Amino acid sequence: MTLFENYSLTGLNTLGFEATAERFSRPKTLPQLIELLALADTNGWPVLLLGGGSNLILSAWVPGLVIQLANSGIECVAQQGEQVIIEVAAAQGWHSLVEYTLEQGWFGLENMALIPGTVGAAPIQNIGAYGAELKDCFVSLTAWDREQQQRVTLERSQCDFGYRWSRFKGEDAGRFVIWSVRFALSTTAAPELSYGGVADYLARQGINEPAPQQVFSAICDIRSSKLPDPATVGNAGSFFENPIIPQSQYGALKAKFPALVAFADQPGLYKLAAGWLIDQAGWKGYNAGSVGVYDKQALVLVNLGGGDREQLLTLAADIQQSVRDKFGVALQIEPRQYPA
Numbered sequence: 001m002t003l004f005e006n007y008s009l010t011g012l013n014t015l016g017f018e019a020t021a022e023r024f025s026r027p028k029t030l031p032q033l034i035e036l037l038a039l040a041d042t043n044g045w046p047v048l049l050l051g052g053g054s055n056l057i058l059s060a061w062v063p064g065l066v067i068q069l070a071n072s073g074i075e076c077v078a079q080q081g082e083q084v085i086i087e088v089a090a091a092q093g094w095h096s097l098v099e100y101t102l103e104q105g106w107f108g109l110e111n112m113a114l115i116p117g118t119v120g121a122a123p124i125q126n127i128g129a130y131g132a133e134l135k136d137c138f139v140s141l142t143a144w145d146r147e148q149q150q151r152v153t154l155e156r157s158q159c160d161f162g163y164r165w166s167r168f169k170g171e172d173a174g175r176f177v178i179w180s181v182r183f184a185l186s187t188t189a190a191p192e193l194s195y196g197g198v199a200d201y202l203a204r205q206g207i208n209e210p211a212p213q214q215v216f217s218a219i220c221d222i223r224s225s226k227l228p229d230p231a232t233v234g235n236a237g238s239f240f241e242n243p244i245i246p247q248s249q250y251g252a253l254k255a256k257f258p259a260l261v262a263f264a265d266q267p268g269l270y271k272l273a274a275g276w277l278i279d280q281a282g283w284k285g286y287n288a289g290s291v292g293v294y295d296k297q298a299l300v301l302v303n304l305g306g307g308d309r310e311q312l313l314t315l316a317a318d319i320q321q322s323v324r325d326k327f328g329v330a331l332q333i334e335p336r337q338y339p340a
């Protein structure tokens, strides 16, 4: 296992920001990971766990140690009736896992096709798309607990999953290094089509009872038409979370803006489409020089070339201010800024 110094992270973050890690290593085994973390603790180096870098806003200089796990494997650990339990290494790519499970005839992840990043990062914000969330198929994870200095298994009920949320983003941020994740999938398809125009898209192709592979293809097509490919245009996906507001505030906003796009959430709460708010505030396609707002989806901020964290956060602050002025709603930034 090599410990690199002054290692470039420019190709390792989907925003494509120029960034250099003071130190960088890719452990393949748990003992290697433990050794690296001990070294960091002894020397007082801050540690960043890096997956695919698709939900990170990096500064040009990343001090301390950046660890990118390099373990591998997808294993079927149990099968009973229609249920299949699989255990997946943290470094596994998320989308390739979705493809693999479909090929095996194991269903449940297809609505989350094309989400970039790794399996190990997926529980951090309970990734979700098109009416599905990681927690729906999640069984447990194994992690190295840096506080207790031991390997732990955490069940779903111990992870505090919520909308783009888990304990790993909250009070326990940085405490657990996720090493593997278990999912419960089904050999029987149960397509979820209620969200984001998937049913309409399929119906236009004459498909009313789609197979999971058709749902997967539809979601890939819809996402590709709306979201920029990070390989071409640097971005971190949705830049802001969809704000959740009380019913009373929703009622007042809906009266003032009848076209308001929102979805019922928990009882008494509504989730607003942040992209619609930003679009209505006039930002879609905005070009601030090196950074901007994607012209097909206002929720996505992009690196137009040579952009950096400061420029992006300045643009984000201007957007937040104008949405607050127009709608009285606060937008929260979704990707993690590192160093904080």
Ligand SMILES: Cc1cc2nc3c(=O)[nH]c(=O)nc-3n(C[C@H](O)[C@H](O)[C@H](O)COP(=O)(O)OP(=O)(O)OC[C@H]3O[C@@H](n4cnc5c(N)ncnc54)[C@H](O)[C@@H]3O)c2cc1C
Pocket: 014, 048, 049, 050, 051, 052, 053, 054, 055, 056, 069, 090, 114, 115, 116, 117, 118, 119, 120, 121, 122, 124, 125, 126, 127, 128, 129, 176, 177, 178, 179, 227, 228, 229, 230, 235, 236, 237, 238, 336
């Ligand atoms: C084009 C695009 C589309 C996207 N669409 C969606 C979407 O539909 N839904 C959605 O939810 N997200 C979406 N995202 C955001 C992103 O893909 C997810 O948040 C993804 O889970 C991040 O994975 P990653 O491996 O890139 O994590 P990174 O960005 O590398 O890291 C994210 C966080 O996880 C931590 N982390 C990474 N690995 C580990 C580990 N093994 N143990 C502990 N902590 C770890 C990091 O320290 C960091 O805090 C999108 C992003 C892009 C660029």
